[in-house]
Amino acid sequence: MAEQVEPAVLIVGAGPSGLVLALHLRLNNVPVRIIDKQPEFSIGSRATLIQPRTLEQFSLLGITREEIFESGVVAHQMRIYAPPAGTTAVKTFNFQEPLESRPSVPFTQPVTMSQDIFESILRSKLEALGTKVELGVELKSILNIGDEPPVAELHHIKENRTEMLKVPYLVGADGAKGVCRQLFSIPFLGETREADKMKIADVETDGITNEFWHMWGSFATAALDFFIFPSSIDLKHVSSVGLKPLGHGNKFQYQLVGPKVNHEALQTAEDLQNEFWEISGRKDITFKNVTWITTWRGNMRLAQSLQSGRRFLIGDAGHCHSPAGGQGMNTSILDAINLSWKLALVHNHHASPSLLDSYESERLPVIAEMLDLTTALHEKVWENKNGIDSKPPPLEATKEDSTDPMYRPKHFSQIGVxxxxxxxxxxxxxxxxxxxxxxxxxxxxxxxxxxxxxxxxxxxxxxxxxxxxxxxxxxxxxxxxxxxxxxxxxxxxxxxxxxxxxxxxxxxxxxxxxxxxxxxxxxxxxxxxxxxxxxxxxxxxxxxxxxxxxxxxxxxxxxxxxxxxxxxxxxxxxxxxxxxxxxxxxxxxxxxxxxxxx
Ligand SMILES: Cc1cc2nc3c(=O)[nH]c(=O)nc-3n(C[C@H](O)[C@H](O)[C@H](O)COP(=O)(O)OP(=O)(O)OC[C@H]3O[C@@H](n4cnc5c(N)ncnc54)[C@H](O)[C@@H]3O)c2cc1C
Known part of the structure; x- marks a missing residue:
């Protein structure tokens, strides 16, 4: 049996931020434990866009270019179709401005990869270093406060057993709904926007190719539709549906938004299919296998602090935001990497613990700016919900259209962070x-x-x-x-x-x-x-x-x-x-x- 080494860091949550932190720390030879309360690993695409800045960090994590492109593809262009038939493309464009190709920039565009696939790659790298995610283990409370090493109360759900674990450092990577923030007494400042919802699902689809991120309907593009086909728009029912390819096969992320969408009524694969047909007019596109359905609700928040003594917050535990712009997971990964090497230096007694204070001072301003960017983009996309813009947008098919509400300038690549x-x-x-x-x-x-x-x-x-x-x-x-x-x-x-x-x-x-x-x-x-x-x-x-x-x-x-x-x-x-x-x-x-x- 392998020798048990006392962990230096307890990581609560095995989403992308917890996994990247665990892997980076293990590559630094720091012993860790990583727990997740779920009985099984999550399925579901959620974050699909991996930005150039994140991609280039992968070589540090031992993830090769070949491994990236085995499951991922360079992000597709977005294609918008005209109603009512939904077959004529009115616009095809890069939704994110590509970076200029030069030796200093190994990746110029984001890569699309399903979050669950990305997490499985991280877990396999971690397992190769001898560390496994402990499933079904939930952090319930932390007994002490202040600068003492935290004592965590862990509940092993299956065995119905409690374990008390004293550990030098504890990192909350437990997502926006996690307990760590509360246990650290850190306020989560911001707002919930109940009206801003999006239905998301993973669907295998027949009848359409995976060359584009396909969009139909009249929500994000209400103005566009109105000026081309004024008679076809019923502004009381503006909504839009998209199919975003998730890699090489026929799996897509289904995205449905609009103020009149009745999310409670849409629960089954059949409901999603019918709504899709209704909005797109494309009865020739059928869903074969719907593996995951969820509803995203607007929640834009930032933790007041990312550190409380020997406890830290990374990822969505410290910040949550609109998926518009594809920044959340990417920001979470940069959090993890920023903290990891500092923890390693302190753990090995090479640096004073005060080095850890620089995690918050470096990351908080970046995260605050990211939150402003994604909220502004979110509002641009959502602003058509009660009507249309007064100015007609350009109608010609174009590769770059910075006026489109879905367009993201190149700093969304995070290359300038x-x-x-x-x-x-x-x-x-x-x-x-x-x-x-x-x-x-x-x-x-x-x-x-x-x-x-x-x-x-x-x-x-x-x-x-x-x-x-x-x-x-x-x-x-x-x-x-x-x-x-x-x-x-x-x-x-x-x-x-x-x-x-x-x-x-x-x-x-x-x-x-x-x-x-x-x-x-x-x-x-x-x-x-x-x-x-x-x-x-x-x-x-x-x-x-x-x-x-x-x-x-x-x-x-x-x-x-x-x-x-x-x-x-x-x-x-x-x-x-x-x-x-x-x-x-x-x-x-x-x-x-x-x-x-x-
Ligand atoms: C629809 C959608 C689309 C998105 N698209 C993008 C995108 O394109 N690009 C992008 O960068 N981001 C995107 N995001 C955001 C991205 O999914 C999140 O930012 C990312 O998942 C955050 O990772 P995390 O590890 O911090 O948290 P999570 O992924 O939420 O993981 C937290 C983990 O902690 C576990 N946990 C919680 N409480 C406890 C406890 N008490 N004890 C033990 N374990 C616990 C949970 O079970 C969970 O597994 C999207 C999100 C959504 C919803």
Missing amino acids: NYRGSPIVFDERVSSSQESEGEGSGTSFYHSSTTLQAGDRAPDAELTFTPEIPSLKGPQTLFSFFTPHSHTILIFPGTSSLKSEKFVDFFSAIPWAIAQALVVLPKESEEEIPIISGCQFGKDVAGSAYADYGVGSGAWEHTAVVVRPDGIPGGFAKSVGGLKTYFEKLLGVDGYRMLMSL
């Missing part, structure tokens, strides 16, 4: 008298300007490794070098000598127990590669690393960029002192000194 102004990032290039962009008013934590700053997302780049690293097969990228368990220090020597004192100095400030180093050589470099233990060398073949990291010329000949385990360049240093300052901010002066003495 940043932690500028975080207390643990440091940029030696910005003098103390200059205010970093992240600290001013009107700052966006969803958009970042073109100049890379500490706290932004690390850009990817194509590299050739010298000498070749056997473990990095296939096209070699900067991202393939990053790991979930260490900082990566990118040293850009520019055109100056690898023998220069300034270059060699950097290595004296690296805490090797928690960091690895990569020297990024300019593409034209012909310097002889020195042997430096723990350090790799890569050549910037396309020149994009130097350009995208904004380094390597003039005063910036020598720059070290410290990329955190969550893919954020937390520090820009132009001197060995700058590198030390970054790590002292992160680990505390004593923590850094201790690591350097190892």
Whole structure:
């Protein structure tokens, strides 16, 4: 029997946020327990859109591109059909603006994948590391409060048994309806919009291809329909129905919205089919197998805090919002990754527990902005419910239509999500008298300007490794070098000598127990590669690393960029002192000194 190791973290809830946290912590060698009160794993598509920022984090979780596309597909265009027959396409467009294709961005569009499939991939990765989700185990209460290690009361439902578990850290990943928030006494601020409902189901369908996200009806597109077919619209009955492909086969997410939809009356597969025929006019499309039906109700809320001593909230337990924009699960995953590596450093006594405070200070502003974005999009989509716009929308079929209520600009990819102004990032290039962009008013934590700053997302780049690293097969990228368990220090020597004192100095400030180093050589470099233990060398073949990291010329000949385990360049240093300052901010002066003495 495997040896039982005391968990350092109890994760309550095995949805996407709990699973990602568990996996990331296990990749950091932190022992965890992950429980879920349900007797079986959930079925149902729910979140279907995985955004580019999330997709690129998958390599850190050990999920390959092949695994993503085995079950997922690049998000389809949306196609809207004209009533009453529902066969003529009046508009086909990208509902989310794609990112520009370049070496720094490995994924330009979201991928559609059913949430239950995604969760099963995460569970299999977790099981490969020896950790299984404990089903049928419910958190009932937490006995103590304050800064003491929490004592959790767990109910094993099948055996009707109570277990008391004392654990250093407890993370509530128990969703919007979970108990953790209440047990931590954290208010959930916001509103419930009872009138805003959506019927959702998973259906296998005959009679339509999976090339588009198909939409019929006159709710989200009331204005469009009205101006083309004024006589066909009965504004008292505006509603719309969509079929969104869920991967490669004939399975779709059925989405029904509209103020006159009687959700209580729609309970069976037959009800959904009839309503679909009524709105779409497409009697040739039939549902074969309806595996899951639910009703979403408008609930837009944000927890006042994400931490209470040694207890944390991640995912929907801390924020819930409209599914419009496909941000919820993606935000939840970034929560989990932001918290995980910090918990690992503290658990291993490399950093002071105060590092954990930066989870809330980094994530809350991002989440608040996401909530505003999704609520605004939700209102745009829902605003036609009591009538129509006065202005006719463009009618021509188009690839980009930013006027469509369903359209999402490129920042929905989350590629610009940043932690500028975080207390643990440091940029030696910005003098103390200059205010970093992240600290001013009107700052966006969803958009970042073109100049890379500490706290932004690390850009990817194509590299050739010298000498070749056997473990990095296939096209070699900067991202393939990053790991979930260490900082990566990118040293850009520019055109100056690898023998220069300034270059060699950097290595004296690296805490090797928690960091690895990569020297990024300019593409034209012909310097002889020195042997430096723990350090790799890569050549910037396309020149994009130097350009995208904004380094390597003039005063910036020598720059070290410290990329955190969550893919954020937390520090820009132009001197060995700058590198030390970054790590002292992160680990505390004593923590850094201790690591350097190892
Ligand atoms: C219709 C719909 C469409 C959506 N589309 C998108 C999309 O396209 N993109 C996107 O990013 N997001 C989308 N979302 C949001 C996404 O589904 C959620 O953000 C995501 O599920 C949150 O994950 P989570 O792990 O935080 O919580 P959940 O998935 O809610 O998981 C919480 C888990 O905790 C368990 N639990 C609760 N209480 C306890 C307890 N006391 N003890 C033990 N276990 C407990 C529950 O059983 C559950 O398994 C959509 C949501 C809906 C409803």
